[in-house]
Amino acid sequence: MASLIQWRNLGLLVGIAAGLLMLAFLTYPERNSLVAKGPMNTGHEGLGCEQCHVPVKGTAAQQVSSNVYYWLGLRNKTIGFGSKDVESGDCIDCHERPDDRHPISRFLEPRFAEARKHIRAYECVACHTEHQGKRVTLSTIGYCTHCHQDTELKNDPIFPTHADVIRSKSWNTCLQCHDFHGNHKMITPTRLDDGVSEDRIWRYFEGGPSPYSSEKFVEPRAAREGDEQ
Numbered sequence: 001m002a003s004l005i006q007w008r009n010l011g012l013l014v015g016i017a018a019g020l021l022m023l024a025f026l027t028y029p030e031r032n033s034l035v036a037k038g039p040m041n042t043g044h045e046g047l048g049c050e051q052c053h054v055p056v057k058g059t060a061a062q063q064v065s066s067n068v069y070y071w072l073g074l075r076n077k078t079i080g081f082g083s084k085d086v087e088s089g090d091c092i093d094c095h096e097r098p099d100d101r102h103p104i105s106r107f108l109e110p111r112f113a114e115a116r117k118h119i120r121a122y123e124c125v126a127c128h129t130e131h132q133g134k135r136v137t138l139s140t141i142g143y144c145t146h147c148h149q150d151t152e153l154k155n156d157p158i159f160p161t162h163a164d165v166i167r168s169k170s171w172n173t174c175l176q177c178h179d180f181h182g183n184h185k186m187i188t189p190t191r192l193d194d195g196v197s198e199d200r201i202w203r204y205f206e207g208g209p210s211p212y213s214s215e216k217f218v219e220p221r222a223a224r225e226g227d228e229q
C-alpha cells in the first residue's frame with residue numbers, strides 16, 4: 001500500500017517535470033522566433049532579438065526551480081524561462097536622452113496618480129508597443145490632455161494662446177507645434193499654419209519620416225553597452 005502511494009507521487013512528480021519542460025520549451029526565445037508577434041517597429045529591423053530579450057541568468061534547472069517557488073508563493077519574482085521581460089531600462093540603454101522633456105521616471109510621482117489612470121507615461125511600451133511595425137503605437141495624438149489642463153504661459157508667443165487652445169479642447173494641435181521628447185532640432189512655430197498637419201503626424205507614427213526635423217540632439221546607440229555575457 002505504502003509503495004503504491006510512493007509510486008503515485010513519483011508519477012505526479014514526473015508529470016509536473018514534463019509540464020515544466022513543455023512550458024520552458026514553449027517560452028524559450030529560439031522557439032519564439034517561430035512565433036514572433038509581428039514586424040519589428042521602425043528603426044529596429046536590424047536588431048537581434050537578444051538585444052532586447054536578454055537571456056535570464058542561471059541554468060535551466062535553476063530557472064525551473066525559481067518558477068516552481070514562484071508558483072508556490074515562496075518567491076516574489078520569477079527569473080523566467082529563457083529570457084526576461086523587456087523593461088524600459090532596456091530601451092534607455094540605447095535611447096538615453098538626458099534632456100528628454102518627458103522623462104518616464106517623473107511620472108511615478110504622486111501628483112501624476114490621476115494621469116496614470118489614463119496613460120502609462122512611466123513606461124516606454126505604453127506608447128511604443130514592440131512588434132507592431134510602427135514607430136508610435138498610440139491610438140491618439142491628443143493625450144497631452146491628461147497633464148496639461150493647467151498649462152499657461154506668461155507672455156504667450158502664440159495666437160490663439162495656449163489658454164485659448166486648451167479652453168477649446170484642441171488637444172490635437174499640441175503635437176503640431178511640439179514633439180514629445182524634445183529630441184528634434186527644431187524651431188517651435190508660433191502660428192498653427194506653420195505647424196505640422198495631423199495627417200503628417202499620423203504618418204510619422206506609422207513609420208514615415210519625421211515632420212519635425214531630420215536632425216536630433218541624441219542619436220540612438222546601435223547596440224547596448226555593458227551587456228553581461
Ligand code: HEC
Nearest residue numbers: 032033035036037044047048049051052086125128129130
Ligand atoms: C527593440 C526591442 C525588441 C527586439 C529587438 C525584439 N523584441 Fe520581442 N518584444 C519586445 C517587447 C518590448 C515585447 C513586449 C511587448 C510589449 O509590451 O510591447 C516583446 C514581446 C515579444 C514576444 C511576446 C512574448 C513576450 O515576451 O511578451 C515574442 C514572442 C517576441 N517578442 C519575440 C521576439 C523575436 C523572435 C525577436 C527577434 C526577431 C524579438 N522579439 C526582438 C521587444 C523587442
Ligand code: HEC
Nearest residue numbers: 042043044051052090091094124128135220221222223224
Ligand atoms: C540595441 C539598442 C536598442 C534597443 C535596446 C532599443 N532600441 Fe529603439 N532604436 C535603436 C536604433 C539603432 C534605432 C534606429 C534609429 C535610426 O534609424 O536612426 C531605434 C529606433 C527606435 C525608434 C524610432 C526612432 C525614430 O526616430 O525613427 C523608437 C520609437 C524606438 N527605437 C523605441 C525603442 C523602445 C521603446 C525600446 C524598448 C522596448 C527600444 N527602442 C529599444 C536601438 C535600440
Ligand code: HEC
Nearest residue numbers: 088091092095104121122123124127136179180181182183
Ligand atoms: C506617453 C507616450 C510616450 C512614452 C511613454 C514614450 N514615448 Fe517615445 N515618442 C512618443 C511620441 C508621441 C513620439 C513622436 C514625437 C517625437 O518625436 O518626440 C515619440 C518618439 C520617440 C522616438 C523618436 C524621436 C526621438 O526622440 O529620437 C524615440 C527614439 C522614442 N520615442 C523612444 C522612447 C523611449 C526609449 C521611451 C521610454 C524611455 C519612450 N519613447 C516613451 C510617445 C511616447
Ligand code: HEC
Nearest residue numbers: 101102107115119121141143144146147174175178179180
Ligand atoms: C503624463 C503627463 C504628461 C503628458 C501626458 C504630457 N506632458 Fe508635457 N509635460 C509634463 C510635465 C510634468 C512637464 C514639465 C513641466 C514643468 O517642469 O513644470 C511637461 C513639459 C512639457 C513641455 C515644455 C518642455 C520644456 O522643456 O519647457 C512641452 C512643450 C510639453 N510638455 C508638451 C506636451 C505635449 C505636446 C504633450 C502631448 C503630446 C504632452 N506634453 C503630454 C507632463 C506631461
Ligand code: HEC
Nearest residue numbers: 144148151157158165166171173174177188189190191192
Ligand atoms: C502654434 C504652435 C503651438 C501650439 C499649437 C502649442 N504650442 Fe506650446 N508652445 C509653443 C511655443 C512657440 C512655445 C514657447 C516656447 C518654445 O519655443 O518652445 C510653447 C511653449 C509650451 C510649453 C512650455 C511652457 C513654459 O513654461 O516654458 C508647454 C508646456 C507647451 N507649450 C505645451 C503645449 C500644449 C500642451 C499644447 C496643446 C494644448 C501646445 N503647447 C500647443 C507653440 C505651440
